[in-house]
Amino acid sequence: MSSKLRFLLVALAGATAIAACANQAPPQSASAATRSSAPRYTPPADPYPSTYRPYPSVPTAIVNATIFDGEGGRIEHGTIVMADGRIQAAGGPDTPVPEGVTRIDGTGLWVTPGVIDVHSHLGDYPSPGVSAHSDGNEATSPVRPEVWAEHSVWPQDPGFTRALVNGGVTTLQILPGSANLFGGRGVTLRNVPARTAQAMRFPGAPRGLKMACGENPKRVYGRRSQMPSTRMGNIALARQTWQRAVEYRERRARDPNTPRDFALDTLVEVLEGRILVHNHCYRADEMANMLDMAREFGYHIASFHHAVEAYKIADLLRENDTCAAMWSNWWGFKMEAYDAIDENVPMVHNAGACAIVHSDDPNGIQRLNQAAAQALAAGRRMGIDIPDEVAWRWLAINPAHALGIDDQTGSLRVGKRADVVLWNGNPFSVYTRPQVVWIDGALMYDMNNPRLRPVTDFELGQPGEGDTK
Amino acid sequence: MKRLFLALALALGFAAPAAAQGGGTIAITGGRVVIGDGTPPIDGGTVLIRNGRIVAAGANVAVPPGATTVDAHGKWVTPGLVAGFSRLGLLEVDAVDETNDVRAPESPFNAAIDVTPAVNPAALAIAVNRAAGITRAIVAPGVGRGTIFAGQGAVIDLGADMEPVTRPRAFQFVELGEDGAGFAGGSRAAAYIMLRNALREARDLRLPASARRPGGPDLSPDNPYLQGSAARSDDVPLTRFDAAALVPVLEGTQQLFVHVERTSDILQVLALRQEFPRLRLVLVGAAEGWRVADRIAAAGVPVLANALNDLPATFEQLAATQSNIGRMRAAGVKVAIGMLNDEDGRNIRVQTQYAGNLVALTRVPGATGLDWDAAFAAISGAPAEIVGLGEEIGTLRPGRRADVVIWDGDPLELSTGVEAVWIDGVPQPLTNHQTELRERYRQPQEGALPHAYIRR
Numbered sequence: 001m002s003s004k005l006r007f008l009l010v011a012l013a014g015a016t017a018i019a020a021c022a023n024q025a026p027p028q029s030a031s032a033a034t035r036s037s038a039p040r041y042t043p044p045a046d047p048y049p050s051t052y053r054p055y056p057s058v059p060t061a062i063v064n065a066t067i068f069d070g071e072g073g074r075i076e077h078g079t080i081v082m083a084d085g086r087i088q089a090a091g092g093p094d095t096p097v098p099e100g101v102t103r104i105d106g107t108g109l110w111v112t113p114g115v116i117d118v119h120s121h122l123g124d125y126p127s128p129g130v131s132a133h134s135d136g137n138e139a140t141s142p143v144r145p146e147v148w149a150e151h152s153v154w155p156q157d158p159g160f161t162r163a164l165v166n167g168g169v170t171t172l173q174i175l176p177g178s179a180n181l182f183g184g185r186g187v188t189l190r191n192v193p194a195r196t197a198q199a200m201r202f203p204g205a206p207r208g209l210k211m212a213c214g215e216n217p218k219r220v221y222g223r224r225s226q227m228p229s230t231r232m233g234n235i236a237l238a239r240q241t242w243q244r245a246v247e248y249r250e251r252r253a254r255d256p257n258t259p260r261d262f263a264l265d266t267l268v269e270v271l272e273g274r275i276l277v278h279n280h281c282y283r284a285d286e287m288a289n290m291l292d293m294a295r296e297f298g299y300h301i302a303s304f305h306h307a308v309e310a311y312k313i314a315d316l317l318r319e320n321d322t323c324a325a326m327w328s329n330w331w332g333f334k335m336e337a338y339d340a341i342d343e344n345v346p347m348v349h350n351a352g353a354c355a356i357v358h359s360d361d362p363n364g365i366q367r368l369n370q371a372a373a374q375a376l377a378a379g380r381r382m383g384i385d386i387p388d389e390v391a392w393r394w395l396a397i398n399p400a401h402a403l404g405i406d407d408q409t410g411s412l413r414v415g416k417r418a419d420v421v422l423w424n425g426n427p428f429s430v431y432t433r434p435q436v437v438w439i440d441g442a443l444m445y446d447m448n449n450p451r452l453r454p455v456t457d458f459e460l461g462q463p464g465e466g467d468t469k
Numbered sequence: 470m471k472r473l474f475l476a477l478a479l480a481l482g483f484a485a486p487a488a489a490q491g492g493g494t495i496a497i498t499g500g501r502v503v504i505g506d507g508t509p510p511i512d513g514g515t516v517l518i519r520n521g522r523i524v525a526a527g528a529n530v531a532v533p534p535g536a537t538t539v540d541a542h543g544k545w546v547t548p549g550l551v552a553g554f555s556r557l558g559l560l561e562v563d564a565v566d567e568t569n570d571v572r573a574p575e576s577p578f579n580a581a582i583d584v585t586p587a588v589n590p591a592a593l594a595i596a597v598n599r600a601a602g603i604t605r606a607i608v609a610p611g612v613g614r615g616t617i618f619a620g621q622g623a624v625i626d627l628g629a630d631m632e633p634v635t636r637p638r639a640f641q642f643v644e645l646g647e648d649g650a651g652f653a654g655g656s657r658a659a660a661y662i663m664l665r666n667a668l669r670e671a672r673d674l675r676l677p678a679s680a681r682r683p684g685g686p687d688l689s690p691d692n693p694y695l696q697g698s699a700a701r702s703d704d705v706p707l708t709r710f711d712a713a714a715l716v717p718v719l720e721g722t723q724q725l726f727v728h729v730e731r732t733s734d735i736l737q738v739l740a741l742r743q744e745f746p747r748l749r750l751v752l753v754g755a756a757e758g759w760r761v762a763d764r765i766a767a768a769g770v771p772v773l774a775n776a777l778n779d780l781p782a783t784f785e786q787l788a789a790t791q792s793n794i795g796r797m798r799a800a801g802v803k804v805a806i807g808m809l810n811d812e813d814g815r816n817i818r819v820q821t822q823y824a825g826n827l828v829a830l831t832r833v834p835g836a837t838g839l840d841w842d843a844a845f846a847a848i849s850g851a852p853a854e855i856v857g858l859g860e861e862i863g864t865l866r867p868g869r870r871a872d873v874v875i876w877d878g879d880p881l882e883l884s885t886g887v888e889a890v891w892i893d894g895v896p897q898p899l900t901n902h903q904t905e906l907r908e909r910y911r912q913p914q915e916g917a918l919p920h921a922y923i924r925r
Contacts, residue, residue: 127780128787158781166779166791215564311906312920314913331903332593332815334564341903351913362780370822373883381886382907424832430825430883433833448834459781463732463760464788468836469779 048150050201052190054417054440059083061097062422065106070113070396070411074389080111082418085441090412109435110427112392113412114170114191114419115368116399117163118278118325119305119358123174123189123197124149126157127362127458137177138184142221142228143241145209146263147184149174153197159362161454162469164191165445166366168421168434171202171410173403175210175305178280179220181228181238183210185266186278188403192439193454206404208302209270211238212280213290214336235289242297245271276302276404278325282336284312291320303402305358307348308340314351323354323402327364328371328378345372345394346379346386356402357394368395373428388428417441494519495894496532497873500541503880505548505849505864507842516546518871521894526865539889541875547845548865549604549627549872549892550821550880553773553852554726554753554807556814557606558588558595558625558633563814571814572611572619580667581710582620583638584610590625590633594815596901599627601818602880602887604872605635605862607773607807607852609642609726609753617649617660618642618667621714622726624856626872628892639856640724640751641715646734647785661737668745670707671715721747724857726773728809730756731785739768751855754809756786759793762800771855772797773807776823776847791830794847795837805851820848825881844881870894 060082067078069090079095081088089095097103124136135152138144153174163169169191176183186208189200213234222229228237245267251258252268269275277294281287281304294301303323304310308331310317310324317324326348331340341347349355357372359365376391400410409417418441425432437445446452455466495518502514504526515530516523526546532538561568570587588608589595598606609622619642625633644652645660653660701709717723725748727738735755742748752758752772758765765772774797778789797804806820824847830838839847853863862870871894878885890897909923916923 127782128784129782130784162779311910312913316913329816329819331597332562333811335562338562339902339906341907343907347907347910347913362782363777366777366779367822367826370826370883374822377884377886380884382911428883430822430881431829431832433829450835459787462781462787463757464781464790467788467790468792468830468833469790 048148048198050203051196051198052192052194052201052203054085055192055442055444057082057085057418057438057441057443059088059098059101060104060438060441061101062104062106062109062111063097064093065109065111065422066426067111067412068389068392068427069413070392071413072390072393074387078106078111080412080420082420082438082441085418087412087414087416087418087420089414104422104436106422108425110423110425110432111412112168112421112423112427113396113410114421114437114439115168115395116403116410117169117172117359117365117368118303118356118399118402119360120163120172120174120365121177121360122159122163122172122362122365123153123155123157124176125362126154127159137179139177139179139220142181142217142226142237143263144176144180144184145182145266147176148187148207149176149184149210150187150197150201152176153187153189153200155194155197155200156456156458158456158459159365160191160193161456162362163365164437165453165469166433167368168423168427168437169365169368170419170421170437170439171400171403171405172365173208173278175208175278178210178212178216181212181217181234182241182263182267183212185275186210188405190439192444193456202405202408204405204408207269207275208278208403209266209275210278210280211290213286214280214282215334216280231286235293239293239296242267242293246297270299271297273300276402278303278305278402280305282306282308283339284309287313288316291316291322302404303354303356306337306360308337308344310353311341311344311347312339314348314353317348317353318351321354323356323398324348325356325358325399325402326375327360328357328374342375342378343382343384345375346382346384349386349391349394350379350384354398354401355394356398358399369427369432370430373430376428388426391428494524494533494536495539495871495891496530496536497539497541497546497875498532500544500546500875502526502865503545503547503845504866505846506866507846507850509842510545514546516865516873518873518891518894521871523865523867523869523871523873525867539875544888545876545878545880545885547602547874547876547880548849548863548869549874549890550602550848551852551863552598552603552606552808552817552820553805553848553855554809554813555606555608555817556611557598557603557608557627557817558590558592559584559608559610560594560814561589561592572613574614576613578620578708579613579616579711580618580620580641581708581714582610583623584608584620585623585634585637588623588625588633590628590631593902595627595633596629596898597815597903598818599629599890599892599897600887600899600901600904602821602874602876602890603627603817604874604890604892605853606817607639607856609640612642612644612648612652615652615654617644617653617663618711618715619644621723624858624862626892628895629898630895635862636856636858638723640726641718642726642728642753644728645738646729646731646754647783648728657734664741665744667707667712667715668719670705670712671719673701674712674716719745719747721749724749724751726751726753728753729785730754730783732757732760732788734785735761735765739764739770742768753807755797756789756793758802759790759796760788762797762802765797766801771803771805773805773852773855775808775810776806776820777826778810790836791826792837794827795830795839798839798843799837803851803855804847805855806847807852821881821885822883824848825883828881841881
């Protein structure tokens with residue numbers, strides 16, 4: 001399949017959005033009130049728990065580097081100390097470096113928290129993109145909240161390693177595609193090569209629910225003469241589904257012997273606030289409809305994904321505490337992307353809403369730092385002057401918030417997981433690449449060491465094995 | 470005074486005064502000048518334009534009296550960028566079929582298809598990419614159904630006027646890899662027999678010399694072979710039009726662009742010249758080209774390559790690496806960036822980012838990139854040379870068409886923006902649907918009137 005065809009498949013049938021939210025505040029008061037008055041529901045234990053364990057690490061300090069801390073702070077000639085898989089210290093040149101730690105001279109180099117992508121289909125639409133690998137859309141019904149993206153993840157997707165090596169990506173959410181109104185559960189992964197998806201799963205990270213509005217669901221099902229075939233059909237079917245979930249929750253609370261419905265289990269966990277909604281939505285008017293639906297049923301949308309018209313309703317996003325996860329310069333590939341503008345990310349940020357740069361693409365995920373740089377520059381040209389270190393939030397603490405893992409990663413705060421990238425220059429320059437990447441303090445990539453260049457099973461013994469990619 | 474007015478006109482995107490409308494003399498002074506042929510930038514250089522052509526560019530260029538001068542101190546001045554492979558002007562919205570003229574799966578024709586009448590100079594993609602410094606594009610049709618021949622591509626300009634075509638029927642485009650196999654009925658072997666048969670039919674037409682024109686076949690009504698006056702055998706799957714269109718390919722007066730990625734496919738394409746010695750081949754894609762770079766170089770076949778493919782996205786590019794272009798160039802292949810991917814219809818502007826990434830590779834141990842000068846040439850002079858228009862476009866060498874861009878910094882860097890664009894010496898507007906949406910929504914909340922009343 002050509003890349004073009006593959007793109008159309010993903011972007012039109014399967015692409016999605018997900019994301020997060022800026023301020024991690026609990027869902028709005030209206031929905032909170034709904035929840036408190038509703039019958040309690042006991043969630044099933046997680047039958048597919050994470051088996052991820054951090055790899056061994058050696059205490060390491062980087063000194064005299066320029067540090068973007070991921071929350072908007074910048075330290076010149078900074079020191080960062082990692083040990084036991086955690087950030088032990090991050091500060092200026094006078095930060096003490098314990099005896100015996102491996103010391104790296106960061107002169108002329110930059111240090112950031114690892115890049116977080118809230119919207120990826122790696123593993124679900126892996127390389128090679130043959131139809132046997134097309135596992136991202138359970139496009140057999142517009143309502144499929146019972147499927148879990150993690151059960152499609154092929155850990156041998158070479159895309160994971162490219163995202164690590166070229167993109168400095170340490171955490172990513174894998175989402176189902178956007179063919180369905182309810183696409184299924186998303187899963188947040190550590191970007192560590194593994195034999196199983198469980199061994200990549202971010203411990204304790206809440207799962208996501210992928211929802212979609214707009215062209216994709218109505219096209220996929222409309223051409224089968226099935227609901228939804230219109231945007232109003234999208235909303236009607238989604239509302240009816242939420243109503244079923246509300247009634248199911250009440251039934252289960254009254255009668256624990258009510259037969260389990262895995263689809264509605266997912267939705268009830270959303271209503272209970274344990275699963276975060278990541279909503280693929282392009283147009284401003286449709287995002288407003290989705291915000292109303294969330295209010296009607298008492299859930300919170302963590303983030304809109306793609307959100308190419310977020311700039312038109314940045315105030316609404318701010319008021320609803322919903323993030324927008326966006327590209328820097330994708331536009332026009334489908335009708336609902338026609339009003340995309342290069343300044344979307346900085347305009348959302350400037351309005352006080354939570355802005356995220358996402359990829360939705362196995363190539364784009366290798367250059368999220370560059371996408372953020374493009375957005376930043378577009379903003380500056382229109383007079384929105386955001387400092388570099390603040391813009392790094394779009395790749396760090398903001399997506400961590402949206403994923404509900406900002407207490408674990410997304411910044412270089414002491415005690416957090418030591419997910420760290422050492423860049424060989426300013427990471428907002430096109431001439432810069434990751435030099436070293438640590439995940440939970442473990443050295444997972446070193447540009448200068450070919451043995452620290454991961455090679456997937458798929459690539460082993462094949463042309464180009466172990467090459468710089 | 471003139472200078473002030475021009476600066477103002479450019480800043481506001483208005484039409485410039487008559488003196489600057491392609492005919493007058495313009496001197497762009499004080500900038501860092503990039504010629505685009507792979508030579509290093511020249512600080513404090515001058516670019517002199519007259520009658521829509523470059524008169525001189527570089528240091529020590531005298532500014533004649535009466536010239537309109539544009540101060541470019543602190544700026545970069547370069548040739549307009551050339552899209553080495555694109556679908557610019559052929560679509561408005563990819564997924565809206567009625568706006569998408571890239572391919573024609575229901576057409577009975579293939580090789581005869583000529584993209585030029587489909588090019589819409591008012592397409593939004595033209596305006597958006599013009600505003601990013603792209604001034605010319607190699608535009609190829611896509612393959613339809615049941616054929617490997619996409620038809621004839623053109624070279625266009627991105628000017629804000631209704632005359633976009635620089636060179637019509639510049640090349641024939643054919644698919645011979647996985648896609649070609651699929652279109653030919655299911656196998657690469659079928660694709661090759663389709664190619665051989667088509668060239669046989671073209672040979673058997675025995676067109677008169679008048680039809681063997683550089684730049685493509687004579688499609689005018691007085692071409693006898695299009696009037697049906699010459700008999701053909703029944704053993705001809707191609708229409709007369711399609712067979713006639715392949716005569717210049719066979720004769721070597723029109724280039725044959727071939728999309729392949731896999732190492733073995735590349736070698737098969739190179740071998741075609743043993744059978745058809747006049748073919749003027751250009752490889753498009755060639756993700757695994759680095760593995761046989763010496764043989765591509767020895768064959769003298771140029772390459773338009775995607776810059777950053779590094780995934781085994783298909784089984785025909787298992788060995789894909791971002792070092793592909795750097796390694797091919799190091800082996801002596803004439804190579805430029807050509808985009809055959811999701812961005813090729815609308816977002817050619819990212820080729821500056823692609824080129825910058827190739828420079829980044831020079832600092833990655835084990836990788837092979839391009840130095841800055843070669844990287845810039847890969848999106849300016851090199852694609853122009855490869856399509857045979859090096860004397861016309863792609864550089865600021867004397868005599869070339871005056872396609873000039875002023876940038877506020879290094880054109881390959883992500884933070885850089887375009888300040889002014891000339892095409893054929895004519896200053897170009899840099900506004901479009903996207904810039905106006907940005908201005909309208911500077912404040913998302915409604916004011917005294919709805920947003921529909923806010924216009925610049």
